[in-house]
Amino acid sequence: MPEAVKIFDTTLRDGEQSPGASLDAKQKVEVARALEALGVDAIEAGFPISSPGDFEAVRNVAKAVTRPIVAGLARCAKADIDIAWKALRPAGHPRLHLFLSTSPLHMQYKLKKSPEEVLRQAREMVKYARSLCKDVEFSPEDATRSDLPFLAQVVEAVIAAGAATVNIPDTVGYTTPGEFESIIQFLYKTVPRLKQITLSVHCHNDLGMATANSLAAVHAGARQVECTINGLGERAGNAALEEIVMAIKTRSKYYGVTTNIRTREIARVSRLVSTATGIIVQPNKAIVGANAFAHEAGIHQDGIIKQRLTYEIMDAKSIGLKENRLVLGKHSGRHALGKRLKELGYIQGAEELQKTFERFKELADKKKEIFDEDLLALVEENTAAPEEVFVLEHVQATSGLNMVPTAAVRLLKQGKPLCASATGDGPVDAVYKAIDRIVGQSHRLVSYSIQAITGGTDAQGEVTVQLAAYSRTLTGRGAHTDIIVASAKAYVNALNRMASLEKPLKPGGKKRLGLAAVAPAKKT
Numbered sequence: 001m002p003e004a005v006k007i008f009d010t011t012l013r014d015g016e017q018s019p020g021a022s023l024d025a026k027q028k029v030e031v032a033r034a035l036e037a038l039g040v041d042a043i044e045a046g047f048p049i050s051s052p053g054d055f056e057a058v059r060n061v062a063k064a065v066t067r068p069i070v071a072g073l074a075r076c077a078k079a080d081i082d083i084a085w086k087a088l089r090p091a092g093h094p095r096l097h098l099f100l101s102t103s104p105l106h107m108q109y110k111l112k113k114s115p116e117e118v119l120r121q122a123r124e125m126v127k128y129a130r131s132l133c134k135d136v137e138f139s140p141e142d143a144t145r146s147d148l149p150f151l152a153q154v155v156e157a158v159i160a161a162g163a164a165t166v167n168i169p170d171t172v173g174y175t176t177p178g179e180f181e182s183i184i185q186f187l188y189k190t191v192p193r194l195k196q197i198t199l200s201v202h203c204h205n206d207l208g209m210a211t212a213n214s215l216a217a218v219h220a221g222a223r224q225v226e227c228t229i230n231g232l233g234e235r236a237g238n239a240a241l242e243e244i245v246m247a248i249k250t251r252s253k254y255y256g257v258t259t260n261i262r263t264r265e266i267a268r269v270s271r272l273v274s275t276a277t278g279i280i281v282q283p284n285k286a287i288v289g290a291n292a293f294a295h296e297a298g299i300h301q302d303g304i305i306k307q308r309l310t311y312e313i314m315d316a317k318s319i320g321l322k323e324n325r326l327v328l329g330k331h332s333g334r335h336a337l338g339k340r341l342k343e344l345g346y347i348q349g350a351e352e353l354q355k356t357f358e359r360f361k362e363l364a365d366k367k368k369e370i371f372d373e374d375l376l377a378l379v380e381e382n383t384a385a386p387e388e389v390f391v392l393e394h395v396q397a398t399s400g401l402n403m404v405p406t407a408a409v410r411l412l413k414q415g416k417p418l419c420a421s422a423t424g425d426g427p428v429d430a431v432y433k434a435i436d437r438i439v440g441q442s443h444r445l446v447s448y449s450i451q452a453i454t455g456g457t458d459a460q461g462e463v464t465v466q467l468a469a470y471s472r473t474l475t476g477r478g479a480h481t482d483i484i485v486a487s488a489k490a491y492v493n494a495l496n497r498m499a500s501l502e503k504p505l506k507p508g509g510k511k512r513l514g515l516a517a518v519a520p521a522k523k524t
């Protein structure tokens with residue numbers, strides 16, 4: 001049996017550091033559950049000291065999942081470690097993940113510390129973390145730009161202090177596959193003890209090499225890879241989980257290792273993360289992009305028909321994709337709907353299924369052919385849905401050449417109808433201005449995007465909006481055969497998410513826990 005490379009998912013921590021990706025507590029738990037079903041070995045749920053929201057999220061994830069390790073990030077400072085440990089306590093398998101920079105640049109300018117001080121701090125804080133939690137991981141931040149003999153010294157010291165995993169981050173996405181492989185080989189050679197613990201890697205994608213670098217490290221012996229769904233993450237993102245896993249699976253003979261991932265869950269989790277974060281997957285994205293299994297060239301299509309392997313190295317079914325085929329229609333009953341949803345991985349209770357069925361019927365009245373993608377949009381509208389403070393009851397817009405776009409909207413708030421009308425630059429702008437009038441506040445639209453869920457002129461449009469609120473970005477989604485209605489639904493969905501924030505954070509920054517002794521934690 002080949003050895004398994006552990007998959008450490010950091011979608012909820014580094015992934016959430018993607019510009020514009022912000023998940024509320026409910027969404028984080030939903031994603032964590034999906035990651036557990038996917039079979040990841042560890043979930044990094046957040047950086048508890050960075051905000052009360054992150055603290056709560058780590059705590060909620062720690063309670064929500066049972067099998068995977070739940071990790072919380074902490075700087076090498078007692079207060080960070082204490083808060084992270086407090087958040088992780090409910091976890092079945094908690095892990096404290098400590099980090100401290102080791103590159104000359106970071107030590108001189110960011111930490112203002114000498115290498116000796118950094119070495120001492122790393123050793124002492126790992127020891128301290130081990131006194132609380134038996135599973136401690138240490139990351140020498142900016143490792144790939146560090147002096148290698150010094151890096152080896154730090155690695156040796158933290159292993160001696162009790163770290164069970166040492167993670168080598170390419171923090172700024174600077175390394176190359178050949179160079180990274182040599183770094184890992186150097187560390188194994190210089191620090192023989194490394195063989196007794198897990199060597200992990202964490203690569204960023206600034207030069208588009210995060211996946212290649214991670215795999216080069218695996219080839220050199222690394223046995224944990226830190227990665228994110230859809231490659232989300234700080235700046236250009238992290239190594240994409242789906243790419244790492246499918247490369248290891250597809251090239252199993254070359255790598256000689258395996259993973260514990262149930263690959264058939266990949267498409268579903270990718271879609272869930274995209275829905276929750278509002279970050280759309282680019283069509284040509286490896287593995288999970290809409291075009292990843294599409295064949296356009298005639299010669300390719302012909303080859304595929306004769307023998308799929310001529311132009312396909314993976315089977316779309318292996319990541320859980322099904323054909324875009326007609327499944328249900330106007331005359332389909334609740335039972336057929338429930339059965340199909342189950343096949344798609346969604347098991348709904350009677351009450352939930354009834355609600356989905358009602359929406360399905362409404363859709364079937366407008367759209368003759370209901371595809372799997374339509375069904376997914378229907379159920380995902382309810383995924384981690386915020387409480388419906390505002391319900392969209394009516395929306396009407398007129399627009400055209402040489403006329404002023406005008407909209408009228410009626411929302412229900414606790415059963416009370418609230419109406420407004422407005423003009424705007426276009427019909428969507430007019431609708432949003434009317435909604436803002438109703439709620440008595442205008443909102444900055446950070447982004448607006450629309451995608452057709454399936455082909456055909458009667459396809460549903462799926463609108464994703466991001467609104468700026470309380471120093472964070474809130475995502476809303478809505479799908480409908482009428483794109484103006486879909487746009488209104490997405491906006492109202494984002495407003496409901498905003499209204500459901502327990503304690504809105506003040507503009508100008510995340511509220512910090514009362515820890516005066518520690519410098520404000522920034523997202524790393």
Ligand code: KIV
Pocket residue numbers: 014073099139141142167169170171172202204524
């Ligand atoms: O990129 C990085 O260095 C990190 C560490 C905290 C692991 O995210």
Ligand code: ZN
Pocket residue numbers: 014169171202204234
């Ligand atoms: Zn990172």
